[in-house]
Amino acid sequence: MLKRRTLLTTAALATVPLSLPQMALAQGRKDSMVIGMALEPPGLDPTAGAASAIAEIVQYNILETLTKINPDGSVTPLLAESWEVSPDLRTYTFKLRRGVKFQNGEPFSAQTVKFSFDRAGAEKSTNKDKRTFANLSTQVVDDATVVLINKEIDPDLPFLLGQATAVIVEPKSADANATKPVGTGPYKLDAWNKGSSVVVSKWEGFRNAGSIKLNKVTFRFISDPAAQAAAMLAGDVDAFPRIATRVVPQFKANPQFQVILSGSRAKTILSINNKRKPLDDVRVRRAISAAIDRKAVIEGAVDGFGVPIGSHYVPGAPGYVDTTGVNPFNIEKAKQLLAEAGVKTPLELTMTLPPPPYARQGGEVIAAQLAKIGINVKIQNVEWAQWLSGTYGNKDYDLSIVSHVEPFDLGNYAKTDYYWQYQSKDFNAVYDKIKTTGNAAERNKLLGDAQRILANDAANVFLFQPQWPTVAKKGVKGLWKDMPIFVNDLSTLSW
Numbered sequence: 001m002l003k004r005r006t007l008l009t010t011a012a013l014a015t016v017p018l019s020l021p022q023m024a025l026a027q028g029r030k031d032s033m034v035i036g037m038a039l040e041p042p043g044l045d046p047t048a049g050a051a052s053a054i055a056e057i058v059q060y061n062i063l064e065t066l067t068k069i070n071p072d073g074s075v076t077p078l079l080a081e082s083w084e085v086s087p088d089l090r091t092y093t094f095k096l097r098r099g100v101k102f103q104n105g106e107p108f109s110a111q112t113v114k115f116s117f118d119r120a121g122a123e124k125s126t127n128k129d130k131r132t133f134a135n136l137s138t139q140v141v142d143d144a145t146v147v148l149i150n151k152e153i154d155p156d157l158p159f160l161l162g163q164a165t166a167v168i169v170e171p172k173s174a175d176a177n178a179t180k181p182v183g184t185g186p187y188k189l190d191a192w193n194k195g196s197s198v199v200v201s202k203w204e205g206f207r208n209a210g211s212i213k214l215n216k217v218t219f220r221f222i223s224d225p226a227a228q229a230a231a232m233l234a235g236d237v238d239a240f241p242r243i244a245t246r247v248v249p250q251f252k253a254n255p256q257f258q259v260i261l262s263g264s265r266a267k268t269i270l271s272i273n274n275k276r277k278p279l280d281d282v283r284v285r286r287a288i289s290a291a292i293d294r295k296a297v298i299e300g301a302v303d304g305f306g307v308p309i310g311s312h313y314v315p316g317a318p319g320y321v322d323t324t325g326v327n328p329f330n331i332e333k334a335k336q337l338l339a340e341a342g343v344k345t346p347l348e349l350t351m352t353l354p355p356p357p358y359a360r361q362g363g364e365v366i367a368a369q370l371a372k373i374g375i376n377v378k379i380q381n382v383e384w385a386q387w388l389s390g391t392y393g394n395k396d397y398d399l400s401i402v403s404h405v406e407p408f409d410l411g412n413y414a415k416t417d418y419y420w421q422y423q424s425k426d427f428n429a430v431y432d433k434i435k436t437t438g439n440a441a442e443r444n445k446l447l448g449d450a451q452r453i454l455a456n457d458a459a460n461v462f463l464f465q466p467q468w469p470t471v472a473k474k475g476v477k478g479l480w481k482d483m484p485i486f487v488n489d490l491s492t493l494s495w
Contacts (some may be wrong), residue, residue: 030495031213031214031215031216032214032215032216032217032218033214033216033217033218033238033239033476033493033495034217034218034220034236034237034238034239035217035218035219035220035237035238035239035240035241035488036219036220036222036228036231036232036237036239036240036241036243037053037056037057037219037220037221037222037241037488038221038222038223038228038242038243038244038355038356039051039053039221039223039355039356039384040053040194040195040221041053041054041056041057042054042384042385042388043178043179044057044058044062044177044178044179044180044181044189044192044198045058045177045178045181046058046059046063046164046165046167047116047119047120047125047126047127047164047165047167047169047177048126048127048177048178049126049128049178049388050128050388050392051384051388052405052486053486054164055163055164055485055486055487056219056241056486056487056488057198057200057219057488058164058167058181058183058185059163059164059167059485059487060078060185060487060489060490060491061185061186061187061200061217061488061489061490061491062103062181062182062183062185062187062188062189062200063164063167063168063169063177063181063183063184063185064078064079064167064168064183064184064185065078065079065161065162065163065164065166065167065168066078066079066080066083066094066096066113066161066162066166066168067080067083067158067159067161067162068162069159069162069163069484069485069487070484071480071481071482071483071484072482072484073159073265073407073482073484075158075159075162078162079096079097079100079108079113079168079184080094080095080096080097081095081096081097082094082095083095083158088153088438089150089153089154089155089438090149090150090151090152090153091147091148091149091150092147092148092150092157092158093141093145093146093147093148094113094145094146094147094148095144095145096108096109096110096113096143096144096145096146097144097207098143098144099207100184100207101184101205102170102173102182102183102184103182103183103184103188103203103205104170104172104173104182106170106171106172106173108168108170108184109143109144110140110141110142110143110144110145110146111140111143112168112169112170112171113138113140113146113168114138114139114140114146115169115171115174116166116167116168116169116174117133117136117138117148117166118133118138119169119174120132120133120165120166121133121134121135121136127165128165129160129163129165129166131411131415132154132157132160132165133166135150135151135152135154136148136149136150136151137149137151152435152436153435153436153437153438154435155438155440155443156408159407159408160408162485163406163485164485164487167183168183168184169182169183170182170183179192184206184207185203185206186202186203186206186208186209186212186490186491187200187201187202187203187212187217187490188200188201188203190216195221196220196221197218197219197220197221198218198219199216199217199218199219200216200217200218200219200490201215201216201217202214202215202216211491212490212491213493213494213495214490214493214494217490217493219488220236220237222237223355225243225244225246225247225357226247228240228243228244228247229243229244229247229250229251232247232251232257232471235473238472238473238476239470239471239472239473239476239479239493240470240471240472241468241470241479241480241483241488242468242469242470242483242486243469243470243471244357245302245303245304245305245357245358245469246303246357247471248303248305248469248471251471255474256473256474257471257472257473257474258471258472258473258474258476259469259470259471260469260470260472260479260481261305261467261468261469262467262468262469262470262480262481262482262483263316263467263482263483264314264405264465264466264467264468264482264483264484265314265316265317265405265406265407265465265484265485266314266403266404266405266465266466266468267309267312267313267314267403267404267462267465268301268302268306268358268362268401268402268403268404268463268464268465268466269312269401269402269403269404269460269461269462269463270288270292270366270399270400270401270460270461270463271391271397271399271400271401271402271419271420271460272285272288272398272399272420272458272459272460272461273395273397273398273399273419273420273421274420274421274422274423274459275395275421276398278341278343278347279349279398281341282457282458283337283338283340283341284337284338284341284343285457285458285459285461286327286334286337286458287333287334287335287337287338287341287343287373288334288370288375288399288458288461289327289334289458289461290327290328290329290330290331290333290334290337291329291331291334291369291370291372291373291375292329292366292369292370292461292463293329293369294308294324294329294463294464295308296365296369297362297365297366297369297463297464298463298464300361300362300364300365301357301358301359301361301362301365301401301463301464302357302358302361302362302464302466302467305466305467305468305469306463306464306465306466306467307464307465307467308324308463308464308465309323309324309462309463309464309465310322310323310324310325310326310327310451310455310462311323311326311451311452311454311455311462312404312409312410312413312451312454312459312460312462313410313447313451314465315465317407318440318443318444318447319443319444319445319446319447319448319451320447320448320451321447321448321451321452323451323452323455323462326452326455326456327455327458327461331372331373334373335373335374338373338374338375345373345374345375346374346375346376347374347375347376348376348378349370349375349376349377349378349398349399350377350378350379350380350397350398350399351363351366351367351377351378351379351380351398351399351400351401352380352382352387352390352391352397352398352399352400353379353380353381353382353400353401354382354383354384354387354391354400354401354402355381355383355384356403358401358403358466359400359401359402359403360381362401362463363377363379363401364379366401367379377399387400387402391419392419393419395419395421401463403466405485405486406485407484407485410431410434410447410450410451411431411435413427413431413450413454413459414427414428414431414432420459420460422457422459422460424453424457424459426453427450427453427454427457430446430449430450430453431450433446434446434447434450468483475495476493476495477493477494477495478492478493478494479492479493480492
């Protein structure tokens with residue numbers, strides 16, 4: 001999901017004589033970096049909270065997983081050296097790296113894998129992917145071999161085990177990970193300056209410490225788009241992944257910066273509380289969907305950095321089908337659907353918006369569009385903590401706008417207690433088949449069926465697939481080109 005001082009450009013350094021302090025500053029900077037983040041995480045334990053900003057700091061840096069998801073979406077070994085899958089696709093045997101230690105000196109082994117996955121699936125677990133782990137039986141064969149037996153067939157399991165919810169934690173320190181994360185990764189936590197920054201430094205005990213180029217990395221939290229741009233231009237920040245889209249044009253023609261446009265598996269949606277009247281009527285949800293011009297939302301919310309979607313799935317993902325024609329923009333049809341549902345206008349609804357610009361700017365556009373069919377939207381801006389507790393946790397909302405960034409999250413529509421409170425026997429039946437089908441072609445067909453059901457039910461208003469811009473100084477190397485997941489992989493970065 002940030003601070004740095006570069007006072008002189010590389011060209012200037014070649015021509016301007018430096019004093020000794022300046023030389024030390026210029027040279028000393030090459031082993032440190034400041035990375036910008038729009039949001040500060042509520043904690044640093046990705047097994048305990050849903051906020052993607054947690055993984056942006058800790059995943060692959062402090063805390064590691066058995067597998068690693070790469071920028072192209074492929075999965076390779078990390079704490080596991082290799083794995084084998086049984087013919088029935090239910091049993092995974094992982095061979096683990098030997099000699100790996102946690103940052104507190106404790107050994108990494110099959111026992112810690114079992115502890116981590118049992119904990120993630122336990123009754124009191126608050127892990128966002130608790131269901132995935134509850135379905136796993138984790139068996140220790142020896143210190144370097146662990147067997148996972150899945151109740152369900154899940155061809156995506158190696159990918160899921162590379163996500164932040166699957167980090168391997170150390171039993172003695174696990175409960176303190178929210179403030180003092182202890183992992184096996186190349187970086188350790190130095191300081192968390194609440195409201196400002198998180199500082200991490202290279203851990204010399206890392207198994208491959210020689211390959212890590214940066215000794216210190218600071219994550220700076222800057223939510224305001226204008227402040228993000230100012231920090232980059234002032235040289236206070238070296239790289240800003242997922243920077244506010246509206247500031248990107250000013251960097252494109254500036255030779256001191258590089259701009260990377262990344263594909264994503266994220267889905268930005270107008271969430272609808274399916275249990276609230278009259279939103280529990282599919283005709284009302286379809287009316288809302290028909291009233292919204294996705295292209296105008298993409299321009300207004302993310303300055304054109306997006307692709308329209310018609311279901312909770314994006315182009316490029318396996319089994320994608322184009323459902324943008326299911327609930328097309330049609331003002332008259334929207335009015336007709338509201339009338340059929342017996343809704344008297346004006347209908348008063350509240351839209352609860354978290355801080356990101358796509359939500360706040362997109363909310364203004366959507367409110368104006370809904371007004372044209374007699375729906376008066378009261379906008380309620382909240383901070384992330386309020387959104388996570390009130391909207392996501394207590395389901396206290398009518399409408400909201402949020403980007404769901406996980407690649408394989410269709411299954412959230414099969415959860416009866418998920419925050420949009422959608423329920424469909426047809427969807428659940430199809431999703432159960434998806435989870436138990438190993439054949440790729442058959443599975444892709446079922447994924448298409450699932451997308452069509454969500455589109456027809458107008459479970460939410462599916463707006464767009466975001467394209468994430470990264471702005472960085474010209475000399476920064478190793479930034480991810482695409483973002484199948486939200487991480488800042490510090491092990492790849494250098495000057």
